[in-house]
Amino acid sequence: MTEGVVDHLLYVGYDEHTVLRLNTTAGDEESITAVGKALFGARPGESLRLHGVWDHHPRHGRQFKAERCERTVPADERAIRLYLAAGMIRGIGPVLAAAVVDVFGEQTLKVIDVEPQRLFEVHGIGRVRLGRIQAAWQEQKAIAEIMVFLQGLQITPALAVKIYTTYAGTDDDPMRIVRRTPYRLCQDVHGVGFVNADKIALAVGIPKHSDARLQAALLHELDQARASGHGHLPVRVLIARTRRLLTDDDPASAEILDEAVLRHALQALCGQGELVMEVLPLPVLDxxxxxxxxxxxxxxxxxxxxxxxxFHVRRLLASTSALDGLAPWAEQLESLRDPQTAGLTDEQHQVILTALTRPLSVLTGGPGCGKTTS
Structure with missing residues (x-):
């Protein structure tokens, strides 16, 4: 394990692999290289506690491979000075950070948080700079709060960053959403999904049989079906899948979550415009x-x-072709049947004639049957 303050990022990959420089605060102060996906979302100035192993890279030398990353609050004077000097709090640079810590010592962060007016005791801090420091401190508190809370639920730092950045700068408070309406994350934040939102919801005390949870589970199953290529699901299938999702690890809920309860949640979603229910004539699998x-x-x-x-299929079927007759096309296509040129088969020849003379055509078939050539 090692602790420190992020100095700067060296690399952030599309696959979330992250390399950064960390100024350690435990033991001798040194600058080390830390690597790993667990570091994704880390920002200069953040205090981190990393769990992992030391490794020797043949090109880059000694590195700490982080397997788990925790956001922490800097505790001693050196850690606080590094934290402030890294620029995490706008308005405080390395020189001012040293001056503030010289005055307040280990109480520095408490002073900034609870008694910010005392910063006037530090030479170089006036009203404008104090205002910047206070605004930046509140922003960092919000980031830290959501990151620390979510990492305790094994939510990856990458998703925690997505959740914060989705709502930052809006009228919505990210932490308020996480605590009060966590299932909203399924729709607002790409990558969260029902499983992670459910983990958060149960941790903040939302009842297992709440309407919000049932509705989120129903929408999740519909979305899973959509991802598998299904435009809709029979209601009985949707209810069965949702019931299985919610009771597989909780058999005691099986009796409570019967069809009537889930159907009531479905009707509520319809009323909210979250899904559409229709009666359709479908094939009987007999x-x-x-x-x-x-x-x-x-x-x-x-x-x-x-x-x-x-609508558009019916519109096309009811229309007429804009091409007058086959004559202009037939001669051109005949030349393409010559094996020495394109070598069209009789079937491909007919396909092209049909496409050119009918208002709607569907070209289908397995791989290698000639669709692209046609």
Whole structure:
């Protein structure tokens, strides 16, 4: 384990692999290189406690491979001075950081937080600079609070950063959202998902059988179906999948979360415009061509897309081709049937004629059957 203050970032990869320089505060003060995905989201000036192992890179030398990263509050004078000198708090640079710590010692951060007017005791701090320091301190407190809270739930630093940056600069307080409406993260923050939002929700005391949790689970299952290529799900299938999601690790909830409870949550989502329910004629899976009216649910965007698709297909089918006859095209296509040129097959020849003379065509088939050539 090692502790220190981030001096600067050396590299941040698209895969979240991060390399940074850390000024250590435990033991002898030195500057070390730390690497690992656990460091993603770290910023200059942050105090970190890293868990991992030392390693020797053949090119870059001695490095600390971080497997886990915790945000901490600097405790002793040296750590506080490094923290302030790194520029984390706008308005305080290395010289002023040393001056502030000389005056307040280990009470420096408490003074900045609780009695900021006492900073007037430090030479060089006036009202304008004090205002900047106070604003920056409140921002850093918000970042630190959400990072420390989420890392305790094993939420990756990358997601914690995404959550904060999604709401920073808006009228929404990130920590308030995390504590009061965590399922909102599923929709607002890419990558959070139901599992992580649920972990946060249960940790802050939202009941397991709350409407918010049931509705979030239903939307999650619909979104999973969409990702697998399904535009909608039969309601009975959606309810069964959601019930399994919520009770697999909690058999005691199986009796409480029956179909009626989940259907009530579905109706509430419909009323809120979060999903669309329709009765559609769908094939009966009994080996026949029979259809049955089945109640289905889909996400609003999927419903809009499918409705628009159906509208335009019908519009095209009802239209006429803008091309007059086959003659101008047939002669051109005949030359392409020559094996010495494109070598079109009879089937490809017919495909192209159809595409040029019909208002709507669908070209389909497995790999290597000639779609691209056609």
């Amino acid at each position: 080996g026949t061509d029979a259809l049955a009216d089945i109640e289905t649910a889909m996400l609003p965007q999927q419903h809009r897309d499918e409705t628009q698709l159906a």
